[in-house]
C-alpha cells in the first residue's frame with residue numbers, strides 16, 4: 230500500500246456509495262471510535278422508501294452521533310450526516326447544508342457527483358472524498374472535481390467491493406490518490422487530522 | 425462555468441432589469457442551475473450570457489424557467505398523504521367550505537393528488553383549491569392536467585401507498601403517451617401566477633401546502649414566506665411543508681402545534 234499522507238486540516242469527509250456499499254460501511258462505521266474535527270457525510274443510493282431505515286441503522290451501529298439532515302442544518306465537526314433519499318445534498322459557503330429536488334443525475338437522487346462537486350467548491354483542499362462499491366458510474370466526475378479543487382480522493386479497491394464497477398470507473402477516469410480495501414479505509418479515516 | 429462573483433452580478437442585473445429578486449435564493453442550488461442553463465444553451469463566456477439575459481426578455485423568461493426546479497410527483501411521500509387523508513381531511517370536512525392553497529405547485533401533480541383525495545373524502549364539491557407558482561410555463565401544464573403516461577405506474581403505486589383504494593387509472597384517460605386527468609378534478613382548481621418573494625396574501629385558507637419550495641430560499645426569505653402563510657391561514661388551519669422543511673426557525677413557539685413527526689402544523693392562534 231502506498232504511504233498515506235494525511236493532511237491535518239480536513240474539515241469534511243464525504244463518502245459515496247451504491248449497491249454493495251452499505252456492507253462496506255457497516256464494516257467501517259462501527260469500528261470508528263471518534264472522528265477528529267471533521268464532519269462525515271454519507272451519500273448512498275437507495276430506494277426512496279428506505280430513508281429512515283438507513284439513518285436508524287447507522288445510528289444504531291455507529292459510536293459517532295448521527296445528525297438528521299434537514300434543510301439548512303449546519304455541518305458540524307464530530308458528527309455523521311446522511312443525505313436523505315429523494316433529494317440532492319448541497320453545501321453552502323457558510324457551512325450549512327442545502328437540499329434540492331432537481332432532476333436525477335446518473336439515475337440517482339441523491340447523486341454522489343452532485344454532492345462531491347458541491348463540497349469540492351466549498352471545502353477545496355480540506356475535503357476528502359471516498360467512493361465505495363456500486364454498479365453505476367456516479368461519483369467519478371465528483372471525485373475528479375474534488376481532486377481538481379485540491380482535496381484528497383480515495384476509491385475502494387474494486388477487488389474488495391461487492392460491486393466493483395463504480396470504484397473501477399473512478400480509478401479509470403479520475404485517478405484517485407488512494408485505492409484502499411475496507412480495512413485500509415477504516416484506518417485511513419481513523420488517522421485523519423491525527424498528526 | 426460561472427464564478428461566484430458572476431452569479432452575484434447576474435442576480436443584481438436581473439433585479440435591475442426585470443425586478444425579480446433572486447438575492448435570497450440559496451446559492452448552492454442557484455449556482456448549479458445557472459451553470460446548467462449556461463452550458464445547455466452553449467454559452468462560453470459570462471458577459472455574452474449576461475447581455476443576452478439583459479437584452480432579450482424571452483431569453484430571460486427561459487432562464488428563469490430553467491433555473492427554478494420544477495420536479496414534482498403525484499403522491500410524493502405517500503406517508504404524508506396518508507396523514508392528510510386520515511387526520512387532516514376529516515377535520516376540514518366539518519367546515520361548510522374548504523379553501524386550500526398550493527404555493528409553488530409546479531406542473532400540478534400535487535394539486536391533482538389533493539383533488540383525488542378530496543373527491544374520495546366526499547369534500548371536493550365544497551372545496552376551492554388555489555394553486556400558484558412563479559413560473560407561467562408550468563402553470564399552463566398544470567391547468568391542462570396532462571402528465572406523462574410513463575409515470576402512471578409509479579404514481580399508482582404511490583397512490584396505493586397513500587391509502588388509495590380505487591382503481592387509479594379511472595382518474596385519467598390514456599392517449600399517445602399522455603395521461604389526461606378527468607376534468608371533474610380540475611373544476612375546483614384556480615391557477616395563477618404568484619411570487620412568494622414579492623406578492624402578498626390574497627385570501628384566507630384552511631390548508632396551505634408549500635412543499636419543497638422553501639429549500640431554495642435562504643433563512644431570511646423562508647421567514648418572510650412563512651409569515652406570509654401565517655397571514656393567509658385561518659386560526660386552526662394547517663400548514664404543510666416538504667419532509668425536510670420546518671417552521672421552527674420562523675415562527676414564535678406556541679403559535680403552531682406540529683402533528684407528531686409530520687411536517688404539518690396547526691395554527692393555534
Ligand SMILES: C[S@@+](CC[C@H](N)C(=O)[O-])C[C@H]1O[C@@H](n2cnc3c(N)ncnc32)[C@H](O)[C@@H]1O
Nearest residue numbers: 492493496528530557558559619620621635636
Ligand atoms: C420543486 S418544485 C415543488 C413542487 C411541489 N410542491 C412538490 O413538492 O412536488 C418548486 C416550485 O417552486 C416554484 N418557485 C420557485 N420560486 C418561487 C417563488 N418565488 N414564488 C413562487 N413559486 C416559486 C418553482 O417554480 C417550482 O415550480
